[in-house]
Amino acid sequence: MFKALVILSFWGFAVGxxxxxxxxxxxxxxxxxxxxxxxxxxxxxxMGNDERTWHSSRDYCHSxxxxxxxxxxxxxxxxxxxxxxxxxxADKGITKAWIGASDINVEGEWEWVDGRIVDLKSHSWSPTMxxxxxxxxxxxxEHYPDHNKMYLGDDSCxxxxxxxxxxxxxxxAKATLY
Ligand SMILES: [Ca+2]
Numbered sequence: 001m002f003k004a005l006v007i008l009s010f011w012g013f014a015v016g017x018x019x020x021x022x023x024x025x026x027x028x029x030x031x032x033x034x035x036x037x038x039x040x041x042x043x044x045x046x047m048g049n050d051e052r053t054w055h056s057s058r059d060y061c062h063s064x065x066x067x068x069x070x071x072x073x074x075x076x077x078x079x080x081x082x083x084x085x086x087x088x089x090a091d092k093g094i095t096k097a098w099i100g101a102s103d104i105n106v107e108g109e110w111e112w113v114d115g116r117i118v119d120l121k122s123h124s125w126s127p128t129m130x131x132x133x134x135x136x137x138x139x140x141x142e143h144y145p146d147h148n149k150m151y152l153g154d155d156s157c158x159x160x161x162x163x164x165x166x167x168x169x170x171x172x173a174k175a176t177l178y
Contacts, residue, residue, distance in 0.1 A: 028040070029167070030064065030065050030067070030068060030070075030167060032046055032047070032064070033064075033165075033166075033167060034088070036081075036084050036085055036088055037080065037081050037084045039081065039166060039167075040166060040167040041073055041085065041088070041164060041165065041166045042061070042064060042070070042164065042165040042166070043088075043089075043092060043094070043097075043162070043164055044057070044060075044097070044162045044163045044164070045092050045093075045094060045162060049162060050162070050163075051160040051161055051162055051163075052098075052160055052161075052163060053157060053158050053159065053160055054072075054098050054102070054138035054157040054158075054161075054163075055157060056160075057072060057098045057161075057163035057165075058071070058072050058098075058100070058113070060163070060165070061163070061165035061166075064165055065167065068167045068168065069167065069168045070165050070166070070167050070168075071100055071113050071114070071165065071166060071167075071168065072098060072099055072100030072113055072163065072164065072165055072166075073085070073099050073100055073164040073165060073166040074099065074100045074101070074112040074113060074114050074116075074166070075099065075112075075152075076112065076116065076118070085164075086141070086150050089141055089143060089150065089164070090143055090145075090150065094141075094143060094162055095142065095143045095144075095145070096140050096141070096142050096143070096153075096155075096161050096162065097140060097141050097161055097162040097163055097164050098138065098139070098140055098161050098162070098163040098164070099139050099140065099141050099152075099163075099164055100112055100113035100114070100139070101113070101118050101138075101139030101152065102137050102138045102139055102157070103130070103137050103154075104137045104138070104157070107134050107137070108120070108130075108132060110130065110139070118139075118152075125151060125152050125153065125154075126142060126151035126152070126153040127151075129151070129152075129153040129154050130153075130154040131154060133154075135156055136154040136155055136156055137154065137156075137157050138154065138155060138156070138157035139152055139153070139154055140152070140153050140154065140155050140161060141153075141164070
């Protein structure tokens with residue numbers, strides 16, 4: 001039941017019209033990462049709108065910290081966390097960015113990079129996606145400002161897009177280390 005609620009919330013998330021804001025980096029996150037509800041995210045918009053293929057984006061995420069595990073960002077743990085991340089994406093004017101989901105291993109079986117299954121019945125996909133194509137195997141967050149909506153979509157892994165990384169350590173947890 002909880003999962004269903006998260007899914008519906010994601011589907012229905014409406015992007016607010018709050019003004020773009022500067023980064024929210026706090027002491028608890030690694031350099032260039034932003035604290036969003038206690039989780040640390042990196043947006044490639046902070047690096048001159050750097051665009052890469054999905055694999056290159058993932059490699060770059062891995063390289064961002066030698067101290068902590070860093071990965072392409074994932075979603076689906078808590079609806080308030082997802083909504084906060086989506087709002088940050090909207091605030092930055094990002095219309096498409098790689099996240100950590102793919103069906104590279106088995107066509108049509110979408111997985112988050114942390115190993116969880118992406119439920120294709122979740123309605124969190126774009127209405128026309130996934131495209132059920134072996135040519136579109138990597139996940140993007142797509143923002144449609146005209147429709148005031150954001151969706152999880154798929155694209156060719158070889159296309160270059162902005163990307164979003166995160167650490168597996170929370171800002172509050174890191175703060176306790178010092
Ligand atoms: Ca596919």
